[in-house]
Amino acid sequence: MIKISNLNAKYxxxxxxxxxxxxxxxxxxxTLLGANGAGKTTTLRCILGLLETYSGEILFKGENIIGKKVxxxxxxxxxxxxxxxxxxxxxxxKENLLAGAYTIKSKQQTLDNLNKVYEYFPILLxxxxxxxxxxxxxxxxxxxIGRALMGSxxxxxxxxxSLGLAPLIVRDIFRIIQEINKEGTTVLLVEQNAMQALKxxxxxxxxxxxKIVHEGNSKELIEDDKIKNAYLGGN
Amino acid sequence: xxxxxxxxISGLETGALYALAALGLVLIFRTSDVINFxxxxxxxxxxxxxxxxxxxxxxYPFAVILALLFAVGLGYILERLFLRKALKLGIINKIIIxxxxxxxxQGLTVIFFGTEDYYLRKAIEMDNFNIAGVxxxxxxxxxxxxxxxxxxxxxxxxxxxxxxxxxxxxxxDEETARLMGIPVGKVYSRSxxxxxxxxxxxxxxxxxxxxxxxxMMLDIHLKSFIAAVVGGFSSFFGPVAGGFLxxxxxxxxxxxxxxxWKTAIVYGILLITLIIKPAGIxxxxxxxxx
Amino acid sequence: MIKIQSKVIKTIILAxxxxxxxxxxxFKTSSITILSTVLIYGIAAxxxxxxxxxxxxxxxxxxxxxxxGAYVSAYATDVxxxxxxxxxxxxxxxxxxxxxxxxxxxLRLEGHYxxxxxxxxxVTVQQLFKVLKNFTNGFAGRIAPSAYIFGIKIKGVGYLVMxxxxxxxxxxxxxxxxxxxxxxxxVAMRDSEHAAKAMGIDIVKYKxxxxxxxxxxxxxxxxxxxxxxxxxxxxVWGTVLSINILAMVVIGGLTSVGGSILGAAFIVLMxxxxxxxxxxxxxxxxxxxxxxxxxxxxxxxxxMGLITFLNRxxxxxxxxxx
Numbered sequence: 001m002i003k004i005s006n007l008n009a010k011y012x013x014x015x016x017x018x019x020x021x022x023x024x025x026x027x028x029x030x031t032l033l034g035a036n037g038a039g040k041t042t043t044l045r046c047i048l049g050l051l052e053t054y055s056g057e058i059l060f061k062g063e064n065i066i067g068k069k070v071x072x073x074x075x076x077x078x079x080x081x082x083x084x085x086x087x088x089x090x091x092x093x094k095e096n097l098l099a100g101a102y103t104i105k106s107k108q109q110t111l112d113n114l115n116k117v118y119e120y121f122p123i124l125l126x127x128x129x130x131x132x133x134x135x136x137x138x139x140x141x142x143x144x145i146g147r148a149l150m151g152s153x154x155x156x157x158x159x160x161x162s163l164g165l166a167p168l169i170v171r172d173i174f175r176i177i178q179e180i181n182k183e184g185t186t187v188l189l190v191e192q193n194a195m196q197a198l199k200x201x202x203x204x205x206x207x208x209x210x211k212i213v214h215e216g217n218s219k220e221l222i223e224d225d226k227i228k229n230a231y232l233g234g235n
Numbered sequence: 236x237x238x239x240x241x242x243x244i245s246g247l248e249t250g251a252l253y254a255l256a257a258l259g260l261v262l263i264f265r266t267s268d269v270i271n272f273x274x275x276x277x278x279x280x281x282x283x284x285x286x287x288x289x290x291x292x293x294x295y296p297f298a299v300i301l302a303l304l305f306a307v308g309l310g311y312i313l314e315r316l317f318l319r320k321a322l323k324l325g326i327i328n329k330i331i332i333x334x335x336x337x338x339x340x341q342g343l344t345v346i347f348f349g350t351e352d353y354y355l356r357k358a359i360e361m362d363n364f365n366i367a368g369v370x371x372x373x374x375x376x377x378x379x380x381x382x383x384x385x386x387x388x389x390x391x392x393x394x395x396x397x398x399x400x401x402x403x404x405x406x407x408d409e410e411t412a413r414l415m416g417i418p419v420g421k422v423y424s425r426s427x428x429x430x431x432x433x434x435x436x437x438x439x440x441x442x443x444x445x446x447x448x449x450x451m452m453l454d455i456h457l458k459s460f461i462a463a464v465v466g467g468f469s470s471f472f473g474p475v476a477g478g479f480l481x482x483x484x485x486x487x488x489x490x491x492x493x494x495x496w497k498t499a500i501v502y503g504i505l506l507i508t509l510i511i512k513p514a515g516i517x518x519x520x521x522x523x524x525x
Numbered sequence: 526m527i528k529i530q531s532k533v534i535k536t537i538i539l540a541x542x543x544x545x546x547x548x549x550x551x552f553k554t555s556s557i558t559i560l561s562t563v564l565i566y567g568i569a570a571x572x573x574x575x576x577x578x579x580x581x582x583x584x585x586x587x588x589x590x591x592x593x594g595a596y597v598s599a600y601a602t603d604v605x606x607x608x609x610x611x612x613x614x615x616x617x618x619x620x621x622x623x624x625x626x627x628x629x630x631x632l633r634l635e636g637h638y639x640x641x642x643x644x645x646x647x648v649t650v651q652q653l654f655k656v657l658k659n660f661t662n663g664f665a666g667r668i669a670p671s672a673y674i675f676g677i678k679i680k681g682v683g684y685l686v687m688x689x690x691x692x693x694x695x696x697x698x699x700x701x702x703x704x705x706x707x708x709x710x711x712v713a714m715r716d717s718e719h720a721a722k723a724m725g726i727d728i729v730k731y732k733x734x735x736x737x738x739x740x741x742x743x744x745x746x747x748x749x750x751x752x753x754x755x756x757x758x759x760x761v762w763g764t765v766l767s768i769n770i771l772a773m774v775v776i777g778g779l780t781s782v783g784g785s786i787l788g789a790a791f792i793v794l795m796x797x798x799x800x801x802x803x804x805x806x807x808x809x810x811x812x813x814x815x816x817x818x819x820x821x822x823x824x825x826x827x828x829m830g831l832i833t834f835l836n837r838x839x840x841x842x843x844x845x846x847x
C-alpha cells in the first residue's frame with residue numbers, strides 16, 4: 001500500500017532521514033522502532049506531506065504523493081494520530097470525532113463511523129459531551145485514534161500511542177489496534193515501546209539516526225538477540 | 236433614571252459597533268494568527284463604495300448589500316494576495332504586511348472616492364418614540380438587535396455547523412486540523428471575508444454619526460482592539476461582550492463624569508484588566524509549552 | 526574586544542564623513558529637514574530594536590514614549606527654563622518611568638497578548654496627551670523654543686550635525702550594551718523565555734531593562750524632534766507612528782543597529798522618492814500606495830531585513846574582487 005524508496009528528509013540543515021526504504025502491504029501492521037530522534041516521526045510527517053524538504057519516492061497505492069498537499073493526502077485515505085495525541089482540547093469528544101470525519105461527505109457514513117468508534121472505545125461514548133482537554137491521557141489517546149478512524153482511512157498512521165500511558169492501558173489500546181486492523185485498516189505504527197509493537201505487528205523496521213539498521217518479520221525480531229539487548233531490555 | 240436608561244441604550248448602540256468590529260478582528264486573529272491593522276480602513280473603503288451605490292440608485296438596502304458583497308470580495312482578495320504566501324512569517328512581519336495593506340487601501344480610497352466627506356443616512360429613519368419618558372431611537376434598537384442577531388447566527392455557525400468545527404480546530408491547532416483533512420486555506424479566506432463584512436457593516440451603521448470620511452473608522456477601530464483585550468482574545472465572544480461593555484462604559488463615563496476624560500478612563504479600564512486578568516474578562520491564559 | 530573597537534572606529538569615521546558632506550554640499554533646507562528626521566527616527570528605532578529585535582518584546586505603542594519625550598522637552602525648556610541639553614537628557618529619563626510601567630504589564634503577557642496590550646497602552650497615553658492640557662496644551666498644540674547650546678542657536682545644518690554626533694554616540698552605546706552580559710541575556714530571553722529562566726537569567730530584570738533602554742532612546746528622539754519642528758499636537762503620537770517604528774526596525778533588519786537607521790531612512794524617504802517619479806506622482810496618494818506595496822514586498826521577500834540583503838550583496842561584491 002505504501003512504498004517508500006530512498007527517502008531523504010531535512011530539517012533546515014540537519015539530515016533527518018538518509019535514504020530509507022519501507023514497504024507497508026495492505027492489511028498489515030508495520031512498526032517503526034528506534035530511539036528518540038531516530039527519524040520515526042519524520043518518516044510519518046513525510047508521508048503526510050508536512051515536511052518542507054524531502055526527496056525520494058513515496059508511493060501510496062501506486063501513486064507518488066511527494067509534493068502533494070496535506071489536505072489531498074488525507075483525503076486520499078491516510079489518517080493519523082499524531083505524537084502527543086493533539087486532541088482539540090476546547091472541543092467536546094464528539095466534536096473531535098466529527099472533526100476527524102470532515103472529509104466524509106455522507107452524513108450516514110459519518111454516523112456509521114461514529115458508532116463504530118464508540119464500539120471500539122466505549123469510554124468515548126460515555127464522555128461524548130466532555131471537553132477533550134479534561135480527559136485522561138489514555139482517554140485522549142483513544143480519542144486521537146478514534147478521531148483518525150472517523151475519516152474511513154485505508155491506512156492509519158499511529159505515532160507513539162503508548163507514550164506516557166500506564167501499561168494496562170497500553171495493552172488495552174494495542175488490543176484495539178489489532179481489532180481495527182483485523183477489520184481491514186492497514187496500520188503503520190511508530191513506537192518506542194518495542195515489545196508491545198512487535199507483539200501485534202507483522203513486520204518491523206528499526207531506525208537509527210535516519211537509517212534503517214534492521215528489518216524483518218516481527219516474530220523473528222522478538223527472538224533476535226541483538227534486538228532484544230538493544231530495545232527490549234535484554235529479557 | 237430615564238437619562239440613565241437613554242445613556243445605556245446609546246452605549247449599547249456604540250458598543251454593538253465595537254462588538255462587530257472586535258468579532259471580525261478576533262476571528263482573523265484566531266484563525267490566521269494576524270492582527271489585522273487594516274481592518275478599519277477596509278471597512279471605510281467598503282462604506283465609501285456603499286455610499287456611491289446609494290448615491291446612484293437611492294435604494295438603501297440595495298446599497299448596503301452591495302457594500303457588504305464588496306467587502307467580502309475585498310477580504311478574499313486581500314487575504315490571498317497579501318497574506319496567503321506570508322503564512323510562515325512571524326506575527327510581527329504579518330502585522331507590517333497589514334500596515335502596507337492599510338496604506339494601499341487608504342490610497343485607493345482617495346483615488347476612487349476623493350477626499351471629501353459625505354453624509355449617509357441612518358439605517359432606520361423613523362421618529363423617536365417615547366416609552367415612560369425614555370426617548371428611544373429606533374435606529375439604535377435596530378443596531379443593537381441586529382448585532383445580537385449576528386452574534387447568535389455566528390454562534391450557531393461555530394457550534395452547529397461543519398465549517399464551525401473547521402474554524403475552531405484551525406484556531407486551536409492548525410497542523411492537527413490539517414491532518415483531519417480540514418481545508419485550512421478556506422478557513423483563512425472565509426474568516427477574512429466574514430471579518431471584512433462585519434467591519435463594513437459597522438462602517439455603514441456608524442456613518443450617520445461620523446460622516447463617510449477617511450477617518451470615519453478610527454474610533455471603532457481602536458476601540459475594537461480594546462474590546463478584544465478586555466473581553467479576552469482566547470474566545471470568540473469575549474470581544475463581543477467587551478465591545479458592549481466598552482460602549483456602555485464610554486457613554487456613562489462621558490455623561491456622568493467628563494467628556495474629556497471618558498476615553499482616557501475607558502483605556503484605563505483596559506490597563507486595569509490587563510493587570511488583574513491579562514487574558515481578559517472571559518479569557519483563558521494559554522501557557523506556552525517549553 | 527577588537528571586534529567592537531573596529532566597529533566603533535568605522536562608525537565614527539562614517540559620522541565624520543557625514544558631517545563633512547553635510548557641511549560642504551549645499552543641500553536644500555527641505556533636504557536637511559528630511560535627513561534630520563531620518564536620524565531622529567533612527568534614534569527611536571535603535572532603542573526599539575533593543576526591545577523587539579533583541580529582547581523579543583512585541584510592543585505596538587512605542588509612539589507614546591517618543592511623544593512623552595517631546596512634551597517633556599517642550600515643557601522643560603519653555604516652562605521650566607531648563608537649558609536644551611539638560612532637557613534632552615530629561616526627556617530620555619522621564620519616559621523610563623512609563624517604560625517600567627509597561628514593562629511591568631509585559632511581565633505577565635506574551636506574544637499576541639502583549640502586542641494588543643501595548644497597542645492599548647499607546648492609545649491610552651495618547652489620550653492622556655489630549656486630556657492633560659496643562660502639560661501638553663491638548664489639541665491646541667505645544668510649541669517649543671529653538672535649541673541653544675552655550676548660547677548659540679542650533680538650527681538647519683548645525684542641528685543636523687548635532688544629530689549626527691548624538692546618533693553616533695547613541696549607536697556606539699547600544700553596540701556596547703548589546704555585547705555585554707545584558708545583550709546575551711536579551712538574546713537568550715528572546716529565543717526561549719523558559720530556557721533562559723532555567724539558565725538562571727532574571728527575566729524580570731532584563732525585561733525591565735529592555736523597556737527602559739527603548740524608552741530612553743524614544744524620549745531623546747522625541748525631544749530632538751520637538752526642537753526641530755518646534756510644534757506638536759497629540760494626533761502625531763498615535764498608532765500610525767508606532768507601527769512605522771516597528772516597520773523601520775523590521776525592514777531595516779532586527780538585531781542590527783545599522784539596520785534601524787537604514788529602516789528609518791527607508792520609511793522616511795520612500796514617500797519623497799515616489800513623489801519624484803515622473804508619471805506616478807500625478808496620481809493622487811500614489812506615494813502612500815507605492816510605499817505600502819514596497820513594504821509588503823520587502824517583508825515577503827526579505828523578511829530578515831534590508832541590512833541582511835545588503836550584507837549578502839556586499840559579500841558577493843567583495844568575493845568577485847578576490
